Amino acid sequence: MEISGILGALVIGLIIGALGRLVVPGKQNIPIWLTLAIGIIAALLGTVFAAAFGVAKTPGIDWIELFLQIALAAVGVVLVAGVYGRRP
Numbered sequence: 635m636e637i638s639g640i641l642g643a644l645v646i647g648l649i650i651g652a653l654g655r656l657v658v659p660g661k662q663n664i665p666i667w668l669t670l671a672i673g674i675i676a677a678l679l680g681t682v683f684a685a686a687f688g689v690a691k692t693p694g695i696d697w698i699e700l701f702l703q704i705a706l707a708a709v710g711v712v713l714v715a716g717v718y719g720r721r722p
């Protein structure tokens with residue numbers, strides 16, 4: 635993977651994490667770096683799932699892959715906010 639691919643993954647991860655956080659109702663008390671990490675992981679997992687389902691390469695924008703990534707980010711935000719919010 636090239637440097638531009640890594641930087642692209644970081645930017646996409648930030649966007650996916652922010653979208654996942656917006657989808658979840660209420661306030662999430664997690665830092666932005668954790669949202670970025672959730673977004674990167676969700677983007678990678680969403681791509682893997684899309685490839686497994688055979689919808690990773692479609693003409694135009696890969697809407698199904700994007701939906702999977704945002705859904706995974708939302709689930710990640712909910713799970714991490716639940717655990718992170720219980721910290722003393």
